[in-house]
Amino acid sequence: xxxxxxxxxxxxxxxxxxxxxxxxxxxxxxxxxxxxxxxxxxxxxxxxxxxxxxxxxxxxxxxxxxxxxxxxxxxxxxxxxxxxxxxxxxxxxxxxxxxxxxxxxxxxxxxxxxxxxxxxxxxxxxxxxxxxxxxxxxxxxxxxxxxxxxxxxxxxxxx
Amino acid sequence: xxxxxxxxxxxxxxxxxxxxxxxxxxxxxxxxxxxxxxxxxxxxxxxxxxxxxxxxxxxxxxxxxxxxxxxxxxxxxxxxxxxxxxxxxxxxxxxxxxxxxxxxxxxxxxxxxxxxxxxxxxxxxxxxxxxxxxxxxxxxxxxxxxxxxxxxxxxxxxxxxxxxxxxxxxxxxxxxxxxxxxxxxxxxxxxxxxxxxxxxxxxxxxxxxxxxxxxxxxxxxxxxxxxxxxxxxxxxxxxxxxxxxxxxxxxxxxxxxxxxxxxxxxxxxxxxxxxxxxxxxxxxxxx
Numbered sequence: 001x002x003x004x005x006x007x008x009x010x011x012x013x014x015x016x017x018x019x020x021x022x023x024x025x026x027x028x029x030x031x032x033x034x035x036x037x038x039x040x041x042x043x044x045x046x047x048x049x050x051x052x053x054x055x056x057x058x059x060x061x062x063x064x065x066x067x068x069x070x071x072x073x074x075x076x077x078x079x080x081x082x083x084x085x086x087x088x089x090x091x092x093x094x095x096x097x098x099x100x101x102x103x104x105x106x107x108x109x110x111x112x113x114x115x116x117x118x119x120x121x122x123x124x125x126x127x128x129x130x131x132x133x134x135x136x137x138x139x140x141x142x143x144x145x146x147x148x149x150x151x152x153x154x155x156x157x158x159x
Numbered sequence: 160x161x162x163x164x165x166x167x168x169x170x171x172x173x174x175x176x177x178x179x180x181x182x183x184x185x186x187x188x189x190x191x192x193x194x195x196x197x198x199x200x201x202x203x204x205x206x207x208x209x210x211x212x213x214x215x216x217x218x219x220x221x222x223x224x225x226x227x228x229x230x231x232x233x234x235x236x237x238x239x240x241x242x243x244x245x246x247x248x249x250x251x252x253x254x255x256x257x258x259x260x261x262x263x264x265x266x267x268x269x270x271x272x273x274x275x276x277x278x279x280x281x282x283x284x285x286x287x288x289x290x291x292x293x294x295x296x297x298x299x300x301x302x303x304x305x306x307x308x309x310x311x312x313x314x315x316x317x318x319x320x321x322x323x324x325x326x327x328x329x330x331x332x333x334x335x336x337x338x339x340x341x342x343x344x345x346x347x348x349x350x351x352x353x354x355x356x357x358x359x360x361x362x363x364x365x366x367x368x369x370x371x372x373x374x375x376x377x378x379x380x381x382x383x384x385x386x387x388x389x390x391x392x393x394x395x396x397x398x399x400x401x402x403x404x405x406x407x408x409x410x411x412x413x414x415x416x417x418x419x420x421x422x423x424x425x426x427x428x429x430x431x432x433x434x435x436x437x438x439x440x441x442x443x444x445x446x
Contacts, residue, residue: 004162021162021205022195044193048260057234057263063192067162111259132346133258
């Protein structure tokens with residue numbers, strides 16, 4: 001099997017890796033680039049634990065091939081916090097205990113950030129529908145939704 | 160598996176025709192990568208069409224209709240305000256496919272080529288009178304969307320035949336479409352039944368109608384006898400009731416984990432009635 005040389009940009013850094021064309025972007029992030037923040041829950045696009053931003057779009061990285069990343073720009077959970085400070089969503093999730101085991105949390109943070117960047121005043125219904133592709137088996141979702149709503153409010157107030 | 164990124168459809172056709180083993184095409188990949196993962200379809204050659212110019216474009220043609228490239232995502236359709244205004248039923252069908260993550264990648268053409276009788280975007284394409292442009296070594300053909308699916312997971316497309324775009328006709332005044340489905344929850348599920356309706360009116364009277372039923376047969380079914388009950392009518396409760404019964408009668412569902420045959424036959428009538436009302440209101444110009 002011939003591997004393909006992929007050059008891409010991840011969280012602002014130029015990155016290169018060799019990918020078997022059958023490997024997903026998630027496999028490549030975790031196994032070749034060493035970014036293990038994106039998780040594999042289902043591997044079939046149902047759970048959202050591998051959510052990343054792929055050329056500006058929120059995707060499940062298990063449904064993107066690693067070789068498709070050539071020349072693209074990717075944002076993962078590792079790029080979310082600033083050098084010194086956590087992202088407001090990350091801070092709020094800790095403050096409001098919007099996680100338990102934490103396995104779904106990277107995906108939910110990436111997805112919630114994508115929502116707030118396009119709409120910083122979502123209704124609860126909009127947040128719930130937007131996060132319908134992110135499964136959490138611990139929290140019952142309530143604290144997650146509240147933390148996202150609260151962060152949106154904070155972002156609006158400081159804007 | 161060999162991965163190809165042709166820069167034209169003719170190159171893609173050539174790769175396909177000269178390849179040994181199973182060839183699959185990649186656009187959004189939301190079905191292809193799942194099949195790859197679970198091992199149901201393991202292609203020897205994967206042809207990624209996204210490097211081909213125009214595949215991510217939604218273009219208004221000179222005749223007033225739309226051409227939607229094969230790799231245009233659900234999000235692109237939703238964000239296109241003019242297209243969504245003209246064909247809300249078609250767009251709302253596509254929007255029901257999967258999560259926000261899936262919407263960034265999933266395509267109308269992929270939903271069609273996957274061949275599922277429960278595909279949410281396909282009934283709306285058919286009621287819209289959409290065609291697909293199919294390229295092969297013998298040239299380009301325009302085929303009606305309803306002629307593509309032949310059974311669960313099966314299409315009429317042969318080796319080296321690739322859909323390049325979906326073509327929608329010009330939208331006229333006093334026309335409206337709608338798609339509704341039934342699922343046991345509110346999001347992230349596969350249709351138990353689905354129905355698309357497209358109507359055109361003249362002084363409030365239905366002059367033409369197209370109705371398509373989803374998930375109640377081996378493929379999406381054009382329900383011509385149900386559409387005919389609506390012609391020359393203003394869609395009052397009596398007509399709706401006849402229409403609803405006709406849709407239930409035409410449905411030939413199976414019983415499976417998502418719903419029994421009896422349940423599906425009953426619910427398709429209810430959903431069809433609601434979809435017809437919604438399409439009618441839209442055709443009248445009421446939102």
